[in-house]
Amino acid sequence: MSSLQVLLAPVVLVVAAALLGATVSASTQTYFIDTLVKVSIVVALYVFIGNSGVLSFGHISFVALGAWTAGVLTVPAGEKPAIMPNLAHWLAQRTTGNLTSLLLAALVGGAAAFVVGIPLMRLSGLAAGIATFAVLEITHNVLRYYERIGPGLNTFSSVPETTGLRQAAIGALVVIVLAFVYARSRFGRLLRATREDAAAARAVGTSVYSQRLIAFTISGLLAGLAGGLYVHLLPLNTEALYLDLTFITLAMLVVGGTTSLFGAVVGALAVSALDSFLAVAENGTSVFGIQIDLPAGTRVIVVGVLMAVVLILRPSGLTGGREFDLRRWRWRV
């Protein structure tokens, strides 16, 4: 029963967000779709960071690779020469549908994470942090200048915008279910054991290295899928898949609570909600009859300050890093 709760709570939140998004105007809806894509990215981060306790700055690389894969494959063949003049021949020839492009995005993300993980998962602590950062730098640099596999410095325009509210919600749910299944599996439990006490886990015969590699691959797969969803939402370029996105998604995870699936979803929704509200407020809006009109740019500042405040007051995140549990709520009432 309690294990069902753990899955249901994030699912209910995502469905609620999607339903709420269905009631608003088309321009506001974009914020909801963007939020749901962020949920996918943050849950992908949780699969590795949350279960292993190792920080990774490199996951946006897999998001970027997924976005590049899905983008390159779905730009209509006739428009490819315009935005990607130097595209490799074998890529210029092929165009796939929406669903195929998402699956391939996930596969590319997972494969890249596996290959990168083989050497990197031997590291931990600061060395792992810097090495994953190095992966982000390399991916960003290569995607930016290697024009045989994508638009390079250009923006990925003309990608069919198939990520509407429904596709974003289904994508987020798929990612959540896979993350849940992994966390409940033998592998997820073993990895959490290495997080809690690496020496004890080793002593009972767990290979920290292979458990981390499994989680890294799955989390790269999910990140690739999220990247595919993202490129079908809005025209991306390399700068949109770099430091800012790394920062905001990591912040969402930490604010929500790193060690739980519930925390990842709550963090993504809470920070996105605030960020979107401020973005709207920058254009002028009214809440309960009070006119709010913030100067442009306040948004990042408010989010940054709140992030620091949450970290100082509740270092283990809004959810305390625990899964949703109805019993805790009953006691309080």
Place this chain on the structure above:
Amino acid sequence: VVVAVLNISWQTLADATALGAVYALMAVGIGLVFGVLRLVNFAYGQLIMSGAFALALASEWGWPVWAGILLCFAVVLALSVGMDYLVFRPLRGQAPAVMLVATFAVAFLLQSVALLWFGPLGKIASSLAYLNRPVTISGVEIRKITIVALVVAAMCLLALWLLLERTTIGLQMRASSMDFQTARLLGVRANRVIGVAVLISGALAAVVAVMLTVQNPLVTPDFALRDTIIVLAGVVLGGMNRPISATLGGFSIGFASGLLGGALPTEKSQYLPTFLFVAVIVILLVRPGGLFGRSQMAERL
């Protein structure tokens, strides 16, 4: 001979050495704070950026050079101390991941404040531009700032070495970097040691701000961001535990990146970050504890 083989000019070599020297200062600034707080300060680059904006404003207002440099120091030191009080202190003893993300938040906060205040195009700090002109030394043209950077960095490092090796507070800082708990038990005042480390680290950031603005007078909100990322990698490569290994790591990565930038043909030099960070990963795999670190004990149970 090596120089001739790799087809590197003396000019490139001098510039690479100067870049290494500046990066060494940044590395030691980051390393000192890490030593006492176990905190990797991602916001270090934004401290430098703030100092650079102070210089740009001073030159816009027509202040004399010394006043501009004074303002730069004041701004950077005030920000470092403020950061320590408002963010580092409440977070002391938290998990490294939490502290790291908190400094990430501070970094982006400062950057967006700068973006709001000065706009994405930034400002130009022109008062020290004359240092960018070359002088000719035995047939080789070297920019004055290259020499200034080398001299200043050497002096800073020497002063720092004297402080760490010859004074009580320096001894306490080294002891705290080794084992903060034991140091406190032996009567080292935590707040004092941390305060001094933060101040020195801030002063170094101000020095770096002055030298980087001379080399690149256009100050934008993402000023020094790239440099900080590279230096952070260098610090970890060198070994974070001791100031000397952090310094060497910073110097090496600056030198390597300057040399690669000069030696690579133009069509390959856009991939400079890739070469650099592949090297970073390879070195981390071979020596996870750092190139110049002392061999570390396995994690204790």
